[in-house]
Amino acid sequence: MVHVTNAPPARRPLAINLANSPRAAQCDDCGARHAGLCDALSDEDLTFLARAAQRRTYQAGEPIMQEGDKAAYFFNINSGHVRLSKSLPDGRRQITGFASTGHFLGLAKSDKNVCSAEAMEPTTVCRFNRPSLMAVFEEFPALERKLLDVATHELVLAQEQMLLLGRKTAIERVATFLLAWAAREDLCPAGHLPKPNAALQLPLSRTDLADYLGLTIETVSRSLSQLKRDGFIDIPGIHGITLLKPQGLAHIAEAEL
Amino acid sequence: MVHVTNAPPARRPLAINLANSPRAAQCDDCGARHAGLCDALSDEDLTFLARAAQRRTYQAGEPIMQEGDKAAYFFNINSGHVRLSKSLPDGRRQITGFASTGHFLGLAKSDKNVCSAEAMEPTTVCRFNRPSLMAVFEEFPALERKLLDVATHELVLAQEQMLLLGRKTAIERVATFLLAWAAREDLCPAGHLPKPNAALQLPLSRTDLADYLGLTIETVSRSLSQLKRDGFIDIPGIHGITLLKPQGLAHIAEAEL
DNA sequence: CGTGACATTGACTAGTATCAACCAAAGTGG
């Protein structure tokens, strides 16, 4: 291994040598440059990371990784939405989460993928060989720290999803989802509700939604219809939902007051 | 910040000074010495970590942290079992996981606890002020790496639990739980089934089990009774279960073959 | 032996799944 010198903090001559390589340019116009992992590095250091990356694109519906397959790569998403899922042998499927720009796939320290990932729309990623990325981590502890932040945040989301799946009713699940998606995509200040009439663009089919919420598509459809009937939302199109009364949705989502 | 020297690998004079302090002795006979976080450090370095710790014990049922309260501490469990849970305002509760010797609480990088933790039996922990532990992390990157491993493993478990909560039937949930608990507590070689007649000791009440599996206590009870009736398990006592046919349980748990 | 906490079992109900019909939008091909 390369040893850290005790002299001035210039970390790796290597990074400097690559500063003007074509790879560096790739990052400049990348949608994920200031998101997720990449955001933890300086332009200079990023070139070092970029050296280990291969750009790759996936079509809508194309599998990125398959549960149970040998875990050969890590992925960092540059653009697009990805769904993560686990399935039972008889085909029942649970979507465990969604990943988009700046998110990181393949965290699990296992030799097999523990879940599947599929592009939900045209998606570009940076793909890393596991050994080479591990080597990069050795050099940049900031990356590992960032990864820890990401993982703990995912864990918090997972716990909330467990509460939803284990204890909420169908309509509560749908209301919770709508607000969470608004918080994720839209711009509602951290911890606050989206403003009335916020327009959501869902890249999800009803099937995805059902598999995420632990319901059937029929129940999802009925729940959405009921929310519309009761004036909480409008459904201008299959993939568009307007939150007419976020406050009311929040009330349903938490079953409180 | 302190700079790493390039000379011999003696890391911090501080640690050496404390090597014979009373705290060091505490770790020697700690059940968690070679588990979780502590396992990532040498005896010498551990004294440094121990300096930041306060030992504390909790009675069965006593809350260790409360969802929504200010997140003041991290905890490392030395002995005992702890349940982690989230609740809805109307009282519905979801247990998101269990923690025992060597497990770490308070990972979330939030100023409020995102879940509650309660001792399920007499439990001892090392408690750390968040700022002081953060400082320790700065000095020992091995700890952060270990924490990342822990967090990603938790994430894998969480995903499996989501699949269980969202898609499995009551009896599948119970069968899955029994096998998972056997793998956790007992000694079935990684990825294998426990041997027939493995005796489980559950420190859980039926209520805990129900809140973990997203069911009611009645349904848990009925499912266990059915598994017993069908010869898969025996129930010698409230907190004891014998796995008569682990293979059969696995079959039910995955709904396959 | 009585009391209380916890677990089991039974009868009934409610919420969601299943099955099926219908609908709308987007291709597709003559």
Add this chain to the structure above:
DNA sequence: CCACTTTGGTTGATACTAGTCAATGTCACG
């Protein structure tokens, strides 16, 4: 350009799993 098909979504009728309510059982403890 317009039937025809395909795909995905909605709505309705019915079934079934798990929840609710209630009675009974078991065990530990005073």
